[in-house]
Amino acid sequence: MATWTWFHKLSSPPHFYRIAGKMIPWYAIPAALLIVAGIYGGLVAAPADYQQGEAFRIIYVHAPSAWLSLMCYTTMAVAAAVGLIWRIKLAHALAAATAPIGASFALLCLVTGSLWGRPMWGTWWVWDGRLTSQLILFFLYLGYMALRSAYDDLQRADRASAVLALVGVVNVPIIHFSVYWWNSLHQGSTVIRKDGPAMPPSMLVPLLMCFAGFTLLYAALACVRVRAEVLNRERNATWLKELSPS
Amino acid sequence: MNPVTTSLGRAAWLVLERDLRLALRRWEQITHPVAFFLMIASLFPLALSPEPSQLRNISPCVVWVGALLSSLLALESLYRSDQDDGTLEQMTLSGQPLPVLLFAKTVAHWLLSGIPLVVAAPLVGLWMGAPERTFGVMMLSVALGTGVLSFLGSVAAALTLGTRRGSVLLSLLVLPLALPVLIFGAKATDLAMRGESPAGAVLLLAAVLILTVTLAPWASAAAVRISLE
Numbered sequence: 331m332a333t334w335t336w337f338h339k340l341s342s343p344p345h346f347y348r349i350a351g352k353m354i355p356w357y358a359i360p361a362a363l364l365i366v367a368g369i370y371g372g373l374v375a376a377p378a379d380y381q382q383g384e385a386f387r388i389i390y391v392h393a394p395s396a397w398l399s400l401m402c403y404t405t406m407a408v409a410a411a412v413g414l415i416w417r418i419k420l421a422h423a424l425a426a427a428t429a430p431i432g433a434s435f436a437l438l439c440l441v442t443g444s445l446w447g448r449p450m451w452g453t454w455w456v457w458d459g460r461l462t463s464q465l466i467l468f469f470l471y472l473g474y475m476a477l478r479s480a481y482d483d484l485q486r487a488d489r490a491s492a493v494l495a496l497v498g499v500v501n502v503p504i505i506h507f508s509v510y511w512w513n514s515l516h517q518g519s520t521v522i523r524k525d526g527p528a529m530p531p532s533m534l535v536p537l538l539m540c541f542a543g544f545t546l547l548y549a550a551l552a553c554v555r556v557r558a559e560v561l562n563r564e565r566n567a568t569w570l571k572e573l574s575p576s
Numbered sequence: 577m578n579p580v581t582t583s584l585g586r587a588a589w590l591v592l593e594r595d596l597r598l599a600l601r602r603w604e605q606i607t608h609p610v611a612f613f614l615m616i617a618s619l620f621p622l623a624l625s626p627e628p629s630q631l632r633n634i635s636p637c638v639v640w641v642g643a644l645l646s647s648l649l650a651l652e653s654l655y656r657s658d659q660d661d662g663t664l665e666q667m668t669l670s671g672q673p674l675p676v677l678l679f680a681k682t683v684a685h686w687l688l689s690g691i692p693l694v695v696a697a698p699l700v701g702l703w704m705g706a707p708e709r710t711f712g713v714m715m716l717s718v719a720l721g722t723g724v725l726s727f728l729g730s731v732a733a734a735l736t737l738g739t740r741r742g743s744v745l746l747s748l749l750v751l752p753l754a755l756p757v758l759i760f761g762a763k764a765t766d767l768a769m770r771g772e773s774p775a776g777a778v779l780l781l782a783a784v785l786i787l788t789v790t791l792a793p794w795a796s797a798a799a800v801r802i803s804l805e
Contacts, residue, residue: 466752470752477748477749480740480745481738481739486803489802490738490799493731493795493798493799493802494731494732494735496795497731497792501756504756504787505752505755507756508755508756508760509755509756
């Protein structure tokens with residue numbers, strides 16, 4: 331019972347607006363610390379890779395962005411489903427706020443991957459399975475945002491784009507598998523594998539810090555963006571007028 | 577509301593029959609996408625080179641890119657006119673399950689847009705110098721693939737019904753989702769051309785078709801309801 335009241339409270343815009351505002355520093359400050367420490371550990375402290383030399387260091391940006399681009403899509407789809415099923419407007423606001431963040435991380439992952447590919451594979455771009463499926467993920471984000479912006483009415487935009495997000499999330503594994511089956515040149519997984527991570531701790535710890543830092547950065551950005559969405563959606567509500575007398 | 581007196585199968589059949597009849601009265605709805613398909617195919621030799629060996633190598637690609645783009649073109653007509661004259665609204669109010677009616681509509685669309693492409697595919701294959709023994713696999717894969725495209729497209733077409741600039745948006749939504757079809761379909765034709773067994777790719781394509789046919793009508797129905805609000 332208690333959890334449900336908590337959930338209902340959180341899903342009401344005024345409460346969320348207040349709580350999210352308080353949570354931003356709690357996410358943003360650890361995110362900044364972790365990212366700075368992780369990037370320092372990765373770019374300066376960690377030893378160079380015996381095969382890839384200094385170039386491997388781009389993994390400290392590349393891998394966390396890849397993870398976040400996928401996590402954002404999942405978050406978006408779950409939020410969209412919650413919004414469709416229980417008609418919670420705040421969930422739609424979260425989905426709407428997450429899409430551009432996810433698209434940015436997907437783009438960041440593509441750009442860093444391309445930069446990494448130049449010294450390793452000798453070319454800026456190869457039509458490799460993982461790169462291509464990341465590119466398609468980026469296209470899926472673009473489609474989602476395009477559909478959302480094509481509607482004038484916010485509620486219809488919410489529900490239509492929610493259906494698209496769900497169709498997309500069913501398709502993502504199929505796309506991923508098909509592209510993999512088509513062609514793959516990308517190196518295998520480094521962190522998650524059966525016989526433990528294929529990295530010494532001096533390389534692994536900064537990477538994990540970057541993962542955690544990027545994830546917290548997403549949480550902070552999502553709070554800011556959902557608050558902005560709430561402001562936009564509730565601009566005529568009385569609680570907002572009481573909040574700012576001007 | 578009046579009680580529903582028509583059985584479900586009968587209602588679906590009526591929708592299918594109506595769409596087929598309407599399309600047969602307006603031939604250009606069928607012929608334009610095929611003409612577009614043939615034109616796309618003729619662009620490749622002009623842009624690449626008339627060298628037969630090069631063209632033969634890219635023939636699966638030409639057939640599949642052409643089929644994908646022309647089936648996109650055909651999607652425009654799936655719901656648009658029915659929305660304009662209110663038929664779609666009547667369907668949602670009819671008391672029959674909307675997913676089943678939309679399933680029938682999409683099957684009709686597949687018959688009208690997919691089958692002509694299946695017939696035209698060997699012609700494009702001939703132009704590109706693909707060996708005749710691959711035509712069977714080519715036609716089968718195009719038949720399965722256009723099915724997936726019709727059902728995926730029915731969701732996207734329904735989602736864009738409520739928007740003004742539909743057609744570019746429709747392509748943006750469908751193309752990324754349709755890539756597995758392109759990969760499996762082109763691979764099947766390619767494998768057949770190299771004299772290997774295309775069974776794996778064809779079966780994967782069939783699996784994608786079954787999944788899409790099972791799930792897409794429900795998503796289309798949800799999307800139509802949102803668009804008509």
